[in-house]
Amino acid sequence: MLGAQRKAHLQEILRRDGRVVAKDVARALGVSEDSIRRDLRELADAGELVRVYGGALPVAPADRPVDARASLATESKARVAQRAVELIPPGSTVILDAGTTTLAMAALLPRRSDLTVITPSPAVAIAVAQQSEARIVMIGGELSRHSMVAGGSLAMEAVQHLAADLFFLGVTGIDPRAGLTTGELDDAVTKRALAARSSRVLVLGSEEKIGVASRFPVLDLDAVHGVVADPLDRNPVLAELPGTSGATFS
Structure with missing residues (x-):
């Protein structure tokens, strides 16, 4: 052949x-x-x-500029966002990663003033401000035009002075063998730093991210506490995600 x-x-x-x-x-x-x-x-x-x-x-469909991702698997992202918001305890300090699913979460946050939301995304910060009375802490740094997220050395310095109860991690690929991956190297570094400053890490797993991979590894699945999956997603790969610390919330 x-x-x-x-x-x-x-x-x-x-x-x-x-x-x-x-x-x-x-x-x-x-x-x-x-x-x-x-x-x-x-x-x-x-x-x-x-x-x-x-x-x-396969190449991750979510590995696109942020404006191109806005129309990708929107219904699945909405279901994941709703489930994720339900997992936020009152009075928490949470990190919302950059991305279209966290943007959907921001629009669903309860109108409480006892929450603190940390984010490297200007769009997510604005959406939180419009929806909720939560305190908002922005992570500064150089803004990536691809993902519209702050990163680089200034962001890394800021992250070292933060702490959170819960980090909702956005990635572009979730696979039991490849782990959690993303399309930008600097973004992967920032995500690992945010995870290290959080008591719990939950991965947002809309349907287009399951069973695919991007170029840069973020974390192994056993380094996070769960994948917030779409309850209507029947992808068989979900059954391969590890239990215990990698349990899937559906």
Whole structure:
């Protein structure tokens, strides 16, 4: 089988199964794993997939500029946002990450003054101010035009002086093997720092994020306390997410 044919075959497996396991494909085609890994590397370089240990996953649909993500899986995000807001105890200090799901959460917050909301997102901060009487703490720094989130050295310095009861983490990929991933390196660093300053971390898992991966790892699933999943999502990958500290709230 020619290289172009192998690549087409790999793409078909990815569409059909949602993942490629290199050793299985090599065995089925009677070629070396090195050949399959080379094909996967070339497909990844072309933006067709994301390489992970042992194979590949689809590119995360959420790995787009923030304005392009606004119309992606909106109903699923709304259900996740509603469930997430229900998990906020009275009097909490919570971190709302940047993203369209946290923006939906901001619009659902109770009109209480006993909450403190920390966020690196100007859009989320404004939405919280419009909806709730919560105290708002903004994390300053350089604003990414891709994600519209503050990051860089100034943001990292600010994060070191913060503490939160609960962090609602936004990522673009959630997979039991690849873990939690995002499309920007600086964003991944900021997310890890925020997680380290939080007593509990819950990941927002709308349907387009399950079983896909982005380029940059954020955290392993066993480093967070749960995934707030869409209760109507029937993706079989959800059943593979680890229990206990990685339990799925649905």
